[in-house]
Amino acid sequence: MSGETRPVVPTVNGAEPRFDELIHAPTRLSIVALLATADWADFTFIRDTLGLSDSALSKQLSALEEAGYVEIRKGFVGKRPRTSASLSGYGRRAFAGHVAALQRIVGPAGMTVLPDDAS
Amino acid sequence: MTEYVQPAEAQRALDEIRSRQRQVVAATPIPAWFWAATAGLMVTFTAGIESRRPALIAIVVPVFAIGLAATVLGVVLKSRAQVRGYYLGRPGALAIAGFVLVAVIVGLGTGFGLALAGFDWPATAGNAATGLVLIVGGPLLMRRLRRIMAERAARSPQGPR
Numbered sequence: 001m002s003g004e005t006r007p008v009v010p011t012v013n014g015a016e017p018r019f020d021e022l023i024h025a026p027t028r029l030s031i032v033a034l035l036a037t038a039d040w041a042d043f044t045f046i047r048d049t050l051g052l053s054d055s056a057l058s059k060q061l062s063a064l065e066e067a068g069y070v071e072i073r074k075g076f077v078g079k080r081p082r083t084s085a086s087l088s089g090y091g092r093r094a095f096a097g098h099v100a101a102l103q104r105i106v107g108p109a110g111m112t113v114l115p116d117d118a119s
Numbered sequence: 120m121t122e123y124v125q126p127a128e129a130q131r132a133l134d135e136i137r138s139r140q141r142q143v144v145a146a147t148p149i150p151a152w153f154w155a156a157t158a159g160l161m162v163t164f165t166a167g168i169e170s171r172r173p174a175l176i177a178i179v180v181p182v183f184a185i186g187l188a189a190t191v192l193g194v195v196l197k198s199r200a201q202v203r204g205y206y207l208g209r210p211g212a213l214a215i216a217g218f219v220l221v222a223v224i225v226g227l228g229t230g231f232g233l234a235l236a237g238f239d240w241p242a243t244a245g246n247a248a249t250g251l252v253l254i255v256g257g258p259l260l261m262r263r264l265r266r267i268m269a270e271r272a273a274r275s276p277q278g279p280r
Contacts, residue, residue, distance in 0.1 A: 030139050036140070036276075037143040038143050038201055039201040039202070041199065041200035041201075044199065049146070099133070099136065101129075103133065105124055105129035106129045
């Protein structure tokens with residue numbers, strides 16, 4: 001009695017674990033974690049929160065934008081230019097997969113970080 | 120790649136994610152001055168109307184409209200990040216609904232109660248009571264919402280699926 005077996009893709013907290021090297025770099029991990037919690041965040045907020053220079057943040061955001069993870073919006077508040085960033089749907093899925101991969105590596109202790117199902 | 124990442128490093132990364140999430144939640148409150156400004160505008164407006172003096176009414180109506188617009192605009196323009204609504208969830212919605220309900224009950228109760236007692240400025244007194252609820256309860260509500268959002272973010276670091 002040998003039925004056809006299908007590969008089982010384990011999920012962690014509903015997301016398929018997928019380690020993402022682009023996100024895992026320390027500065028980018030911090031940026032993506034900030035953006036994952038927000039609909040959008042101001043460039044200056046990210047810069048000040050992470051203690052980065054303008055150029056360092058621009059470089060990291062550009063890398064994330066090129067990968068399709070981040071969307072950058074430029075506008076004006078009065079006469080002042082204002083740049084904000086948000087995580088794209090693709091970026092959110094990549095982040096969810098990366099978190100799931102981290103939780104799988106950590107193992108049972110990491111699994112205590114369980115989401116509720118209300119979403 | 121995952122085989123090269125040790126559990127300790129993965130744990131550090133997860134801790135970093137939680138820490139950044141807490142920073143976003145903490146950085147996006149409605150400031151305390153917003154509640155005081157709103158309360159002040161409400162009382163000024165109602166007192167002007169209840170004075171029944173046309174000149175005073177002509178002053179307080181635009182003051183209220185412009186003041187309220189400036190207050191809301193001030194909060195919106197100073198906002199540097201917008202937390203995802205998901206993190207409020209049902210507990211957050213219930214906390215907000217409860218706050219609104221208390222403010223309405225206190226305001227109407229005070230106003231109608233004083234009107235029945237023959238007080239000359241019942242609506243002003245009612246709005247003053249509501250304003251007090253805003254000033255005292257607004258920051259408490261924000262503290263509660265921040266706690267709710269932080270807890271939900273910690274439970275689900277990857278956000279909604």
